[in-house]
Amino acid sequence: NAGVTQTPKFQVLKTGQSMTLQCAQDMNHEYMSWYRQDPGMGLRLIHYSVGAGITDQGEVPNGYNVSRSTTEDFPLRLLSAAPSQTSVYFCASSYFRLPGTDTQYFGPGTRLTVL
Amino acid sequence: AQKITQTQPGMFVQEKEAVTLDCTYDTSDPSYGLFWYKQPSSGEMIFLIYQGSYDQQNATEGRYSLNFQKARKSANLVISASQLGDSAMYFCAMRGLVSGNTPLVFGKGTRLSVIA
Numbered sequence: 001n002a003g004v005t006q007t008p009k010f011q012v013l014k015t016g017q018s019m020t021l022q023c024a025q026d027m028n029h030e031y032m033s034w035y036r037q038d039p040g041m042g043l044r045l046i047h048y049s050v051g052a053g054i055t056d057q058g059e060v061p062n063g064y065n066v067s068r069s070t071t072e073d074f075p076l077r078l079l080s081a082a083p084s085q086t087s088v089y090f091c092a093s094s095y096f097r098l099p100g101t102d103t104q105y106f107g108p109g110t111r112l113t114v115l
Numbered sequence: 116a117q118k119i120t121q122t123q124p125g126m127f128v129q130e131k132e133a134v135t136l137d138c139t140y141d142t143s144d145p146s147y148g149l150f151w152y153k154q155p156s157s158g159e160m161i162f163l164i165y166q167g168s169y170d171q172q173n174a175t176e177g178r179y180s181l182n183f184q185k186a187r188k189s190a191n192l193v194i195s196a197s198q199l200g201d202s203a204m205y206f207c208a209m210r211g212l213v214s215g216n217t218p219l220v221f222g223k224g225t226r227l228s229v230i231a
Contacts, residue, residue, distance in 0.1 A: 033218055042206060042223040043160075058218060090160060092219070095218050103150065106160035 023091030058109035119222035144211030
């Protein structure tokens, strides 16, 4: 298993540009989520999905879109990048609502800088 | 809603000593899971240990143990025999297991530095 993969590892954008952060998992996990990590803030949830075709907002969803057309993939779209979106982005996946098996596995992260 | 509080921004420990990282939580879910993750300077998030609220015994994984005190709503991580490689950020997290789609909520983390 490759686990959770994210691309790209690093990205620099100019204000106003759009882009998509890719996330894929090969563990047949129902649950996938996106977090952003800023210094001193821990990880904050952006969007999550409990299965194909189902998504919901997390704590900080503004400026981001997601879709879940397959179990494996959960891309995160930045519609019009802003400097405030400079952060490290983590994708995670897990089984869902199975106590003891709901550990989330994280991708390696994408470091995004918006100039 | 869930909330995690980690009150120690940074901790120092001597190599080979034990250290406790504090975590308190708040939730209205009667059933929930508690997690600890390690984030070394390389940036990846590494799962360490899991405790279910329904578990009678404290979880252990090698040198990691979770001191779970349900009445006090605390889930402290104990690392025994600290090693230099334990220097990292440590995050406590939780999710509800009953009321709908409850994602994982993280604390702000504790930076542990192990001194030789």
